[in-house]
Amino acid sequence: MRPVLRAITRRDWRGTEHLPTDTGFIAAGNHLTNIDPVTFAHYLYDQGVAPKILAKSSLFGVPVLGWVLRTTGQIPVYRGTADAGRSLEAAERALADGECVAVFPEGTLTRDPDLWPMLAKTGVARLALDTRVPVIPIAQWGAQDLLARYGKVFKPIPAKRVTVLAGPPVDLSDLYDRPRDAATLREATRRVMAAITALLAEIRGEEPPEGVYDMRKQARA
Numbered sequence: 001m002r003p004v005l006r007a008i009t010r011r012d013w014r015g016t017e018h019l020p021t022d023t024g025f026i027a028a029g030n031h032l033t034n035i036d037p038v039t040f041a042h043y044l045y046d047q048g049v050a051p052k053i054l055a056k057s058s059l060f061g062v063p064v065l066g067w068v069l070r071t072t073g074q075i076p077v078y079r080g081t082a083d084a085g086r087s088l089e090a091a092e093r094a095l096a097d098g099e100c101v102a103v104f105p106e107g108t109l110t111r112d113p114d115l116w117p118m119l120a121k122t123g124v125a126r127l128a129l130d131t132r133v134p135v136i137p138i139a140q141w142g143a144q145d146l147l148a149r150y151g152k153v154f155k156p157i158p159a160k161r162v163t164v165l166a167g168p169p170v171d172l173s174d175l176y177d178r179p180r181d182a183a184t185l186r187e188a189t190r191r192v193m194a195a196i197t198a199l200l201a202e203i204r205g206e207e208p209p210e211g212v213y214d215m216r217k218q219a220r221a
Contacts, residue, residue: 015167
């Protein structure tokens with residue numbers, strides 16, 4: 001896919017010095033459009049990192065994208081089913097083997113009207129606290145110009161600028177030995193998403209909105 005992506009994108013890769021080279025790690029990113037798992041992976045591959053992406057199972061049925069996810073051994077997430085726990089088990093095995101696991105904590109495309117990260121699920125917190133590997137926040141912007149959120153029309157011409165920025169690991173060390181209750185998981189998730197949002201604000205050159213969009217309430221809280 002990289003030759004194709006090089007032809008249809010103008011890449012602005014930043015913060016690559018924050019990607020660990022001696023341990024497995026979690027790459028946690030924002031989710032704008034169904035095509036951004038590919039641009040996210042492109043950023044990581046260009047740094048010599050072959051990620052295992054935790055992606056919702058429905059994406060594996062999307063033309064082209066689904067083929068890429070299946071043939072590269074990515075990890076489907078079967079939300080709301082008995083198989084949901086298998087995804088975290090597969091991710092933990094990959095991290096123990098020193099691999100990178102890529103996670104979109106929101107679990108689906110952001111519903112925020114202005115494409116800021118929304119309230120996330122706690123799966124990334126569970127994975128991070130159980131494995132204690134570094135969590136690298138990564139923000140991306142521009143993939144939505146290739147394929148709009150919920151869009152059906154792919155727009156590769158002219159080439160679109162895609163910016164990806166990684167930050168330093170999110171400090172969760174004070175949470176490692178706390179009970180895995182809802183408060184701990186929410187706090188870990190909040191820290192990860194706050195770091196991603198700050199990076200996205202840097203890319204966009206804008207201040208993020210007050211509050212975080214909650215899909216259940218269909219409003220920022």
